Amino acid sequence: MSTVIEQIEQQIARLSTKAVKKNTGTIRAVADGVAKVDGLSSVMYNEMVQFPGNAIGIALNLEEDEVGCVVLGDVSRLKEGDEVFTTGKLLSVPVGKALLGRVVDALGRPVDGKGPIDAKEAYPVERIAPGIIVRKSVSQPVLTGIMAIDSMIPIGRGQRELIIGDRGTGKTTIVIDTIINQARINKVGFASKDPNFRPLYSIYVAVGQKNSTIARTIAALEAAGALEYTIIVCAPAADNPANQYLAPFSGAAMGEWFMENSMDALIVYDDLSKHAVAYRQISLILKRPSGREAYPGDVFYLHSRLLERSARLAAKGSLTGLPIIETQAGDVSAYIPTNVISITDGQIYLETDLFNQGIRPAVSVGLSVSRVGSAAQLKMTKQVAGKLKGELAQFRELAAFAQFGSDLDARTKAQLDRGARIVELFKQPAFNPVSIELQAAVLWAMQNNYFDPIDVKKIVDAANHLKEFLTTRKSALLDALRQKATIDDNLNAELKKALEEWKAAFTA
């Protein structure tokens, strides 16, 4: 009986009239998703403020007698004189595995019509990046499934690798391929029930893109069965700039949950050029002083604090960042590209000329680099692709010189032939990532001159034939390669045997 009385007393205590203190202000002006508010004397930087009609905002400009807030939501109902009050909270988004397979907006609200998300936790959108002590160096690979990248510009878990290029050069295709490849690896890993297997979850942040483009990306991921391991955060071009500014930070918070909970995640920011433009728009409306190309002075800090959140933590997980930057007419020395190049641990540069020549993915080997990824590259890939980058760079140099004269010595001619074959070998259709063991086998064949007798124009067909041959008839060999991740004498002999068999089958 006493517990019943206690319950009633607790209920009475909850209903007792206790004064609630709120710090309020009134809207002075609203324009382009930004409200100027009088009052709010106790508001803190980045604090969430409540507008009428359930719209929320973030206090971004704390001035002497007014506060500039970006409004997240419908601004059309807000008017001068409306009351605004502080909430004492930082903007947070839902995090956790419940978000996998879902499409959410910049605030983590579902936009895919699949019902509410049952997230148990929320993380603040703005967080300080992990410090030096808690970090660990990159040593595990992120396999993109793209031969040119995995062999020459390897990416490690916790690395930030920029993907940069003009419009229509295949930047998004590379990241979608990478996400699809992670899903395939995850499926194989979970099926193997290996206790040491570490899945890699993906987060794709679409900023300022057309809704149709986002729908196409979602469809591609769904068709490849990759959506169940992916969270899509979208702030399309039609969204207000505040949402476009916040979306990458929301995505980073979702990725950090995986990292903090001893899991690995990959985050794609597609793209940071549009993100910078959205931030410039907000800053100009907030009347912040503008600098180069009218960007505000803290546009570098905007991207550095975002990308620094990608890390590999000791005794925890990792968050790998793949930011995308769109260049104008191949100009990598523009303001935003140079900023992001200097922040990241390397870049994959995609060239329009290569793309138009039919070399896809159009990776420019000379301008692309991975500063830390080689530490994470698998031993078998190193064994077969160690010298490839140098050979390809030499080929490009020689090819440029060879245009001027026709008399070439045998050695130069051989180098040119080999280079042309490597270029052909790296051609890969979109949304068709290749497993790392298959890559190693194909590159082993190249290294051991199995493609030399084949005409350059037929290299793509030969490589496809070889991949099919190995997948269908030598799956045991591929399994052994995947498990050992190194090519020892036994595997070397087996590869040789398999390749001889394929050679006979292909030439017949």
Added chain:
Amino acid sequence: MAANRQSKLLARQLFKLSLIDGRVSAEHVAGVLAWLEKNPPRHPLAVLKQYHRFVVTELAKSQALVEHAGAINDGILRLIEDALARRYRRPITAVARPNPDLLAGLRVRVGDDVFESSVAGQLAALSAAV
């Protein structure tokens, strides 16, 4: 843009001149208005509007607007004044204003702080939580 900034700056200087010991002085305000009439600035309306804003904001800090739904007596107002004066460490004058929309309880506004202890406030919080 520059004109706005200059008007704000002048209004702020005039506002500072209107204070004695951190409180708005009626005499000083009258003096400022007289000076403005004699020496009109480049954008007099903008300066006066800005000046008005500063003075209103400052006066609101020393005044507690007590909205109430039921009956309230002077004793309660004095209690509120004392409590708020202790909290803000400055003299506060309480002004009562009936507001039946609160249903029951009080809402006290001092500057831009609002102390809500009304049924309407609790219902609003409940509806926001549901």
